[in-house]
Amino acid sequence: MGSELELNAESKPDRTITPVRIWWACWAGVWTVPIVLGIAYLIAHRNMPILRVRGLGLSLSAIVLLHMYWIFVQLHSTFYAVEPQACGYWIMGTWLPCGIALFHASNSRFLHVAKLQKRYAQPGNCLIDFRPPLRSKHDLVGRFRRLSYTAKVLIIVGISMLIQVFLTALMYIISRKWHSSWGIPGTEVHGTALEQKIERGRGWEWWPSVFWQFFWSWIIAPMVLWKSRNIHDTQGWRIQTIGCALANLPAIPMWHIALYVPAMAPVNEYWLPGQWICLSIYFMEIFTIFLPCWEVMRHQSLHRVTLDGIALQGSKTTINSRTKSFTSASTMVKGMIFGLKSRKGSVTTKASFDESILAMSALEFFLEDNPAPLQEFAALREFSGENIAFLTTVTEWKRSLPSAARDSTAPSDNNVKELTREHFNRALHIYADFVSLRHAEFPINITFKDLKKLERIFDSPTRILYGDNCKVDTIAPFETPGFSFRPFSTSAPSEDSEKTIRSSFSDDIKNEAEYSGKIPEEFDATVFDDSVQSIKFLVLTNTWPKFIRTFRTSTNYSNSLEAGMWNEHGP
Incomplete structure (x- = not known):
């Protein structure tokens, strides 16, 4: 990163004000308004059946994290030269992967609900879930199996988020890109202050963030797509799930292409590498916020x-x-x-x-x-x-x-x-x-x-x-x-x-x-x-x-x- 931001070794560490940067800064505010209004509308109607079954907590939490990352990218080109060191690294390593993880956890709820509801499709079926008490209070596996589906998902996603944060912190500690006094020798960056900032935008330190985004987008999302192929609901939930899963697929590959392929430099002057990730966030917000809002209004009509x-x-x-x-x-x-x-x-x-x-x-x-x-x-x-x-x-x-x-x-x-x-x-x-x-x-x-x-x-x-x-x-x-x-039964258990x-x-x-x-x-x-x-x-x-x-x-x-x-x- 750097050339696409119209920066070079002689550039002064000051804000970059151009018509393109002004446009992105204004767009950050304009797009945020309907997002906030849509979230408020869903929260206000959260007790409606078509929203209760979705579980808004996970999906809206994910959207908030992803939108915060989206705002950062819109303003990044303007304040890149003056923003604190490692600011982009920590945001890319926490907000984005954690938001993606929460989002796909909420997507998996669609499959869970559809699977359980199949048991209601035939008269006489019910869903009572009796969990026999554990023989040992220290049986963690048993305790986990006794939890509700939402609790299990939160624990699994929470663990993955902690691993991501740990790896982000570990890479920050062992690399000397952001601190020259400690870390692994040979990982330093050299040159002017702005050249060093440019070099910090790429390298192996970013791999954990890339891996987790690839994992959720290219492994979990296709699994959800495949399992939801035969589900046809009247609430737009399947369309929302499939649309968001498809929108996630091109984000990481296009981000890598824009970052490392020299031929993308003219495009990067107007469309930052991070904007490819933001493009998927656009669709995720449309399917997760505006589609349910439309379904609520249609239901009210x-x-x-x-x-x-x-x-x-x-x-x-x-x-x-x-x-x-x-x-x-x-x-x-x-x-x-x-x-x-x-x-x-x-x-x-x-x-x-x-x-x-x-x-x-x-x-x-x-x-x-x-x-x-x-x-x-x-x-x-x-x-x-x-x-x-x-x-x-x-x-x-x-x-x-x-x-x-x-x-x-x-x-x-x-x-x-x-x-x-x-x-x-x-x-x-x-x-x-x-x-x-x-x-x-x-x-x-x-x-x-x-x-x-x-x-x-x-x-x-x-x-x-x-x-x-x-x-x-x-x-x-x-x-x-x-x-x-x-x-x-009259037989004694062995x-x-x-x-x-x-x-x-x-x-x-x-x-x-x-x-x-x-x-x-x-x-x-x-x-x-x-x-x-x-x-x-x-x-x-x-x-x-x-x-x-x-x-x-x-x-x-x-x-x-x-x-x-x-x-x-x-x-």
Whole structure:
């Protein structure tokens, strides 16, 4: 570096003011404004489902570090001659690789969420993740495996960032480029002060920074690209992930070419070598900030249209004295989703679709009649499969309740108490699978009031049953107070079977564990009703309109679903 900055051995150590440098300095301020506004907009809407699933903490932290490096590059050409020694070295060795590492850690969350949501694509699946307590508090590997995915990623990325900072500091210490009194002999730079500054901009001291950027951009990013090839979501997350991964690929090669190929000198007068890295940062910021902002605004627009449709349908229902029955809702859904004529000969029009398909009765019929297509769409396309799974699971739970358990005024004999305990345990699993902030991988988004109500009833038994803050011996878990098992094995474990026990313990405890403590008085058949209504409205205004719009435009998939519905359920 140096010639591209219009510097030479006779240049004075002063600011370089040219039209090109003024342009880059102004551009640094102009581009920063929408970036800050976009980050603020995302933070303000961070509780929206399409942003909650992304995990904004990692991605926005990465963007802040990368943008700080980007600002430095824009001003570097102007203040290069007067900036402190090793300033560029430390910024290149810390801000850039750490930002890239955080960014690709946030990108990997896309694959993690998509993988887990696949388990919601089929009815009856859930994500309870029971982690049996460690036999030794000093088992670091076991402790690491018990951590959540986000915690694991932060630890791995944190370690890699510490290694990068350590290597940057080590190269600074052993090289005499920045300090002539100590370091490895022969690593000094000679010449005028400005010639020495120019030579400090290249050399083996920069290799650790280059290596880590190459590692994240050319090893991790292609892996993410390959694994995400078959994921098709409706939130733009796949486009964001692929776009950012592709934008990272040419940065380091072009930076090296600009730095070491003499033919690039004319280009470097206007476009610094570091600008090639900044070019990838441009695209990363566009895909990470502006694309989600656009998705939020599109979601809000669809939300308003849905609410307007619901309001219109509600007013017409009132005027017509609620003449539309559940049967008409079934005909409407089957006809409107697939745009076909029912077997009774009625034809669904687009006008009636716009007026009726967004009604709650249509959603409730679909959940009652055949929720599998909607659940598959929510899990694989919108990453909100937990909502549909929660609704269907609670419906099945309420159907299984005997009349004696539904009526709180009925006399409580031993049979009723046993049935109540059995259904309380099933409700406990529902709470752990879908509601608990400690155990559910994707907790459903219910109101604070409803969450606290369910926590008062289920939180303490859940901690006992699933071992949270409770020491459960993996060899003899039955001795924990308030914890019991239905017999499922009579054979004693051998010393060689501990690994098998650990691997199967999660499934066994989910299917066989029972809470034997006191059942809270607040528990009854209506315990989930408020949460169900909240999630139904969330699905109605988020997932349902996207499902209708997507599958009406997907002829092949719609035809297959339509055939399955008619064959399975009739007209």
